[in-house]
Amino acid sequence: MAKYTLLKTEGRAKRAQFETVHGTVQTPVFMNVGTCAAIKGAVSTLDLSGIGTQIELSNTYHLHVRPGDEIVKKMGGIRKFMNWDKPVLTDSGGFQVFSLAGLRKIKEEGVTFHSHVDGRVIFMGPEESMRIQSNLASTIAMAFDECPPSLAERSYIENSVARTTRWLERCKKEMARLNSLEDTINRQQLLFGINQGGTLTDVRIEHAKRITEMELDGYAVGGLAVGETHEEMYRVLDEVVPYLPADKPVYLMGVGTPANILEAVERGVDFFDCVYPTRNGRHGHAYTNHGKINLLNAKYETDDRPIEEGCGCPACRNHSRAYIRHLLKAGEMLGMRLMVLHNLYFYNTMMTEIRDAIDNGCFASYKKTKLEGLEAKEN
């Protein structure tokens, strides 16, 4: 089983380590997103140690559709398949219930989708999601939940959250059964529950209490950063995180910008993931300590500086803004690759700085200074 050890706190900010059968994760941590068992932008698992990756994230739904979880199981599980010996977290496919809206039917048993690849009908419920994730043999499996739009009616959210709770009970039961089977690859697979409730304080808190009683391996806050304001998201975190167990990791799903992460760490969050560093990198946006820059802008055409002076990433140690801009304009894969390596290095390095700051009791001042830099426009 996993062991979560709180090493230090500053206010509600937590510095901890999470020991799993696949290795120890130092938190707060940013999980590098590799939906289809690959970090988009031609980044290999061989590159990850050089950019400080501790844990990789993949997706149940996408891997079920292609290549198929049975195939991944035959290949020894996702970690062996990818040649990545550190922890992996798999998202449950629950978010696809939300993000593929229009192609779905939600019922008590589960959800019927149309595959975005070939249109075939797929059914996924709590048991299916757990079986797929067991086949993938990730370190951490996420509960199968529904992520309702934050603007949804109270009655819709209440019904949805109640169903998500029932689904969580089924997930826990099925995970226990799968972990007891002889031919399960990772018989110590962990299960994180997911808190929902939109921006409704009472629903969020009541749900947090219910899932805390289930004694899971970790807890996620889901359904945020889906259209509400940053202030609302921070308010929900202020209200709900205190109701999640202090001796378990807390994961804020899908978030976010560097500023979002700093604010959430301050509110007690341990785990993060977001497509921003990878997607924005592919689209030419690079994160720096002096604001985000768009390398596609004409002003970088003959800029011979690295993306960021002093950055230790493979792109900045070797190439200029002008060269990377050229690669991006020309559609060369190398351009995306260098951008993604830089952005992930930036995120991972920021998380290291955050951990060091909490260790040294200076997170508050670190956060203030960092935010001022991030909002600068000096590039």
Place this chain on the structure above:
RNA sequence: GUGGAUAUAGCGCAAUUGGUCAGAGCGCCAGAUUGUGGUUCUGGAGGUUGAGGGUUCGAGUCCCUCUAUCCACC
């Protein structure tokens, strides 16, 4: 040198017999993206229609001259 063809936005092209016809695409410029959108989405800036003259109420469209390019033939 002779004959023929072409000339519209940065590029290759559209504009029924002269009558809202000066346009779309690509490119360019900029913005978006939060449990993934690699080929996505949204905006924007560019043209005295090669130059000059003529016919007409009206010319990218017809006529003349010039210029440039291309193709044949000497």
